[in-house]
Amino acid sequence: MLGFIARRFLTAVVSVLLASVVVFSSLLAVPGDPAEAILGLNASPQALTALRHQLGLDRPAAARYLSWLGGIAHGDFGESLNYQRPVGRLIGGRLAVSIPLTLASALLACLIALPLGVLAALRRETLVDPLITAASQLGAAVPSFWLGLMLILFFAVRLHWLPAGGFAGWSVDPVRSLEQLALPVLALGLGQAAIITRMTRAAMIEVLDQDYVRTARAKGLAPRRVVGVHALRNAMVTIVTIFGLSLTNVFIGSIIIEQVFALPGMGRLVLTAIGARDFPLLQGEILVYATTIVGLSFLVDVAYGLLDPRIRYT
Amino acid sequence: MRRRLNLVLGLALVGVVVAGALLSLVWLPYDPNALDFAHQLQGPSLQHWLGTDQFGRDLLSRLLVGARGTVVVGIIAVGLALTVGGIVGAVAGYAGAVVDEILMRLVDVLYAFPAILMALLLAAVYQPGTLTAMTAIGLATVPIFARLTRSSVLSLKGLDYVEAGRALGAGPTRLLRRYILPGALGPLVVQASMSMAVAVLAEAALSFLGLGTPPDVPSWGNMLREAQGFLAMSPYPALVPGLAIVWTVLGWSLLGDGLRDFGDPHRRRA
Numbered sequence: 001m002l003g004f005i006a007r008r009f010l011t012a013v014v015s016v017l018l019a020s021v022v023v024f025s026s027l028l029a030v031p032g033d034p035a036e037a038i039l040g041l042n043a044s045p046q047a048l049t050a051l052r053h054q055l056g057l058d059r060p061a062a063a064r065y066l067s068w069l070g071g072i073a074h075g076d077f078g079e080s081l082n083y084q085r086p087v088g089r090l091i092g093g094r095l096a097v098s099i100p101l102t103l104a105s106a107l108l109a110c111l112i113a114l115p116l117g118v119l120a121a122l123r124r125e126t127l128v129d130p131l132i133t134a135a136s137q138l139g140a141a142v143p144s145f146w147l148g149l150m151l152i153l154f155f156a157v158r159l160h161w162l163p164a165g166g167f168a169g170w171s172v173d174p175v176r177s178l179e180q181l182a183l184p185v186l187a188l189g190l191g192q193a194a195i196i197t198r199m200t201r202a203a204m205i206e207v208l209d210q211d212y213v214r215t216a217r218a219k220g221l222a223p224r225r226v227v228g229v230h231a232l233r234n235a236m237v238t239i240v241t242i243f244g245l246s247l248t249n250v251f252i253g254s255i256i257i258e259q260v261f262a263l264p265g266m267g268r269l270v271l272t273a274i275g276a277r278d279f280p281l282l283q284g285e286i287l288v289y290a291t292t293i294v295g296l297s298f299l300v301d302v303a304y305g306l307l308d309p310r311i312r313y314t
Numbered sequence: 315m316r317r318r319l320n321l322v323l324g325l326a327l328v329g330v331v332v333a334g335a336l337l338s339l340v341w342l343p344y345d346p347n348a349l350d351f352a353h354q355l356q357g358p359s360l361q362h363w364l365g366t367d368q369f370g371r372d373l374l375s376r377l378l379v380g381a382r383g384t385v386v387v388g389i390i391a392v393g394l395a396l397t398v399g400g401i402v403g404a405v406a407g408y409a410g411a412v413v414d415e416i417l418m419r420l421v422d423v424l425y426a427f428p429a430i431l432m433a434l435l436l437a438a439v440y441q442p443g444t445l446t447a448m449t450a451i452g453l454a455t456v457p458i459f460a461r462l463t464r465s466s467v468l469s470l471k472g473l474d475y476v477e478a479g480r481a482l483g484a485g486p487t488r489l490l491r492r493y494i495l496p497g498a499l500g501p502l503v504v505q506a507s508m509s510m511a512v513a514v515l516a517e518a519a520l521s522f523l524g525l526g527t528p529p530d531v532p533s534w535g536n537m538l539r540e541a542q543g544f545l546a547m548s549p550y551p552a553l554v555p556g557l558a559i560v561w562t563v564l565g566w567s568l569l570g571d572g573l574r575d576f577g578d579p580h581r582r583r584a
Contacts, residue, residue: 014419015419026435027438027439030439137568141563142560143560143563146538146559149552153545153552252428274434274442286431286435290427290431293428
């Protein structure tokens with residue numbers, strides 16, 4: 001098992017390193033002089049020289065990459081040009097919004113989707129299955145940001161039940177902050193739920209068609225035991241994958257949802273970085289996103305190996 | 315029967331969007347950018363079938379022009395992914411060993427960059443626009459096609475008829491082109507339809523964020539971004555493009571499902 005984890009970890013590290021090369025070299029691909037691109041054509045030569053030095057443009061690219069990477073290893077992502085503050089601290093400050101938003105949305109999605117998916121799989125001969133399948137197919141076609149707009153229209157504009165956006169801050173007003181996260185979580189979670197309902201249904205059907213489930217049925221076990229003990233446990237492998245996948249999807253989806261609801265999270269930060277051509281911030285943010293995606297898929301693989309011993313040996 | 319329904323319904327939904335895009339080339343009810351401050355934020359009426367936006371622009375005209383972008387961006391992005399992913403996957407699967415390992419490791423890196431991250435990177439380097447959006451969506455979709463092609467090639471290359479082709483003296487390129495890839499085509503077509511659905515969603519999202527279609531060109535994502543500020547005054551500018559996106563995405567994914575079941579009789583039961 002340890003060997004399996006070590007192998008997967010090594011692959012993940014290689015992926016992150018390659019991703020860091022992609023992120024870093026994107027700055028190199030900026031046509032012309034990045035310092036000029038940032039400061040504009042009217043910048044004074046002194047300002048350009050200073051910025052070039054700050055960006056390290058007066059050194060070879062490979063040396064810059066290594067010192068950037070070395071800094072990150074120590075938690076130093078460099079300094080934001082726009083905010084004049086360390087990138088690491090800027091990102092850290094935004095996690096108070098992005099992490100609760102991501103976790104709550106993924107959890108909501110699974111809480112809705114797992115029971116519905118299992119139910120659809122178990123009731124294949126009735127109307128329940130086509131109804132759930134059709135609803136999830138329709139739901140998967142709804143863009144989360146449009147669903148967000150519709151939720152604002154209904155719950156904020158019409159009913160005045162929940163705020164339309166903004167974020168008070170956990171230390172300022174925790175209750176208000178929770179209220180402000182409710183609609184974003186709903187918008188992200190519902191769309192994701194539609195996607196994973198279909199996956200859960202497919203996974204469950206595959207397990208239910210296996211011989212050992214037929215055997216369990218044939219020897220007269222109660223349906224609840226057949227499903228709960230034999231089928232669900234074996235479907236767990238897929239379900240863990242699904243949860244990991246929905247965490248990734250929701251984390252990326254939060255970029256746009258934060259924009260819809262004016263939430264000061266990582267997504268808003270990365271979009272302001274684009275607008276301000278704040279390359280150090282942009283690189284740091286994108287690397288954090290990419291690393292999180294690779295990290296989540298590593299964790300899913302490990303969980304996979306723990307749940308299904310066969311996978312460790314392949 | 316229900317399965318045939320997917321195919322028919324999917325074709326119908328997608329057909330309407332493509333027809334709308336084509337129609338917009340020859341006929342539009344109004345100039346999609348014509349301002350009309352006497353008719354701002356109106357609901358559907360006989361003059362404006364779907365209503366007007368905050369500048370009095372006709373929503374139906376903007377919707378039809380937006381359909382063009384949706385269709386074109388989707389086709390080019392998925393075409394790019396299919397071409398690059400198909401070639402990489404075919405070479406990796408056919409060559410095996412070290413080539414396979416290196417190619418697939420490189421493709422795996424793309425997994426770490428979903429369309430939106432890719433678009434952010436490209437937007438930093440070039441001006442954000444339709445081209446960067448298409449490229450970003452295409453690149454982010456490459457891994458799916460690479461993996462799919464690779465696994466098809468792996469399972470096909472050992473089959474007797476491929477061996478027979480090799481015995482007849484066909485080289486690797488001819489074997490791949492004439493013997494192996496036609497067999498792998500079915501799943502790729504299904505995936506292309508599914509990926510169109512994802513591409514439509516991604517394009518709308520990128521335009522909504524200002525990373526896609528330029529603001530002066532009507533696109534469904536742009537329409538939604540502009541509508542957000544006027545939600546309290548009129549729901550139509552947000553409803554119309556949103557429902558159009560749902561319609562289109564549903565169409566492509568139903569079409570994908572339908573094609574899959576059509577090509578695989580075993581699945582018609584499940």
